[in-house]
Amino acid sequence: MKNEGRSESLYDDFEPYCEWKKQNGASILDEVDILEIHLQGFKKEDVKSEMRKDGMLYISGEHPMGKNQIKRFNKKIDVSKYEIKGIEAQFEGGKLQLRLPCTYPPITFLTIGMYPNYKALILRLSHKFVKGTTSSAMALALLLLLGVFMYKYLQCISIQN
Incomplete structure (x- = not known):
């Protein structure tokens, strides 16, 4: 046909x-x-x-x-x-x-400007990291740990001054 x-x-x-x-x-x-x-x-x-x-x-x-x-x-x-x-x-x-x-890992270390030895800790909780109960608990624990670290660090600085 x-x-x-x-x-x-x-x-x-x-x-x-x-x-x-x-x-x-x-x-x-x-x-x-x-x-x-x-x-x-x-x-x-x-x-x-x-x-x-x-x-x-x-x-x-x-x-x-x-x-x-x-x-x-x-x-x-x-x-x-x-x-x-x-x-x-x-x-x-x-x-x-x-x-x-772009996505980034939940914790990222970045070099700041002209000071290559100075690293800043940047905490970013993306929706991929904070999903589910386990990840949320980990994020909360990480924030708590970071808070304790900052508190102790500030105590050390005030003792030196």
């Missing part, structure tokens, strides 16, 4: 140009990675995305180019190291922009 009156679509698969950027926030822990995917000629309706449980974000799109021709792409991005609930997307001017908030 022939395809009478019907013609098959020709697909033009391509790999879109992607550009990664880093944006610093108000705090040193508020860094955001930005991924711009260049999709000239595509409309918002042409693009689909799916977040899977394995931490992979799948983005695909199809755009009609003319007589029986369709331009399409498939992109897979590992977003497991980002705050999944904080990911934002915006499509404008032929660019899909993804804002991916």
Whole structure:
């Protein structure tokens, strides 16, 4: 049986140009990675995305180019190291922009400015760290331990003065 009156679509698969950027926030822990995917000629309706449980974000799109021709792409991005609930997307001017908030371990040591030997202890309780009863108890114990340490440290300083 022939395809009478019907013609098959020709697909033009391509790999879109992607550009990664880093944006610093108000705090040193508020860094955001930005991924711009260049999709000239595509409309918002042409693009689909799916977040899977394995931490992979799948983005695909199809755009009609003319007589029986369709331009399409498939992109897979590992977003497991980002705050999944904080990911934002915006499509404008032929660019899909993804804002991916960086995650940090609950306790982070950072070098401050020009003093490489001076380390600051920064405690950040992310939603990944403080989930479930066990993690909440650990976080509370850690905060209590930090409070006791600061109290003893301040006592030592006042004795020296």
